[in-house]
Amino acid sequence: MGELLASGLHFAEITEEHLAGVLDIYNYYVLNTTVSFHTEPQTLTQMRQSVLNGDPRFKSYVLLQDGELQGYVLITRHKNKEAYDTSGEVSIYLKPGSGGQGLGGQSLRFIEERANELGFHVLVATVCADNEPSRRLFAKHGYEQSALFKEIGRKFGRWLDIVSYQKIIG
Template sequence: MEETAASRLSFTELREEHLAEVVNIYNYYVLNTTVSFHTEPLDEAFMRESVLNGDPRFKSYAILENGEMQGYVLIARHKNKQAYDSSGEISVYLKPGSSGKGLGGKALSFIEERAAELDFHVLVATVCADNEPSRRLFTRHGYEQSALFKEIGSKFGRWLDIASYQKIIGRQACL
């Protein structure tokens, strides 16, 4: 467990005991926002497979403040092809009411450190283009917009764009 003394913020690998809260957090975004492109709530079985996958490189972590879960952050497989193995897709999900306190930036810094330890070279984040807070978060932390897909999805009766951001974190030689 990593902990920062000033804020009593800690990150711990997600476990089964966190799963119900992960489902609640994610489903809030499914039902109320364009943060997620899912349109139907997800169940625990689906989320278990997504965030507790057992892969030693692709990990999910609970964001805890004073022991209370405030969200989660993860590194997922970017594409399921071997040439992409040095790339990871990252996501940060905060519990409603937990944004605006700097938790997203701290979670992003934490996951970047973990990714560097695991020899990732590039991190990618894909967000709905309407999601200005996430776009600012990634830009503020050195991510560059690398793609914009127009009208690639629809939700709540309108077409939505997605933007991809990337950051090169590793400087190891290409294999």
């Protein structure tokens, strides 16, 4: 079950059948970019734990266009303390080469609707400061920069900054 949009896009909860494709997308970013701060490829078991966590509030969805996997979007726990339960962390990963087609914006609008239905008040997005496309995406959709952490990660022999954005949705 999912939501079919006019443009042939379809969002559906991630199931076991999607895991290999989702893992391929994520591991591309692990191995080739600073989008992910993992430095080693993830396993199918690790991806399963990440996107099929069993918590009904923290959902993961695939983005399909005409039946083909284009990416995935998820809400994860922002912090593991009860007072944060109305806040979620949003992440979007698009298949390499799928950027610049509006899929990120449609994914963001979709996940905000779901987050609102699930009772979230705030969504947070944390991205590498080098990731200009993601920074533009979140800013364009009403997220405000709320933090900048300098040299907080190291990958490919470089120190990396992260930027956090937030949006009050409900």
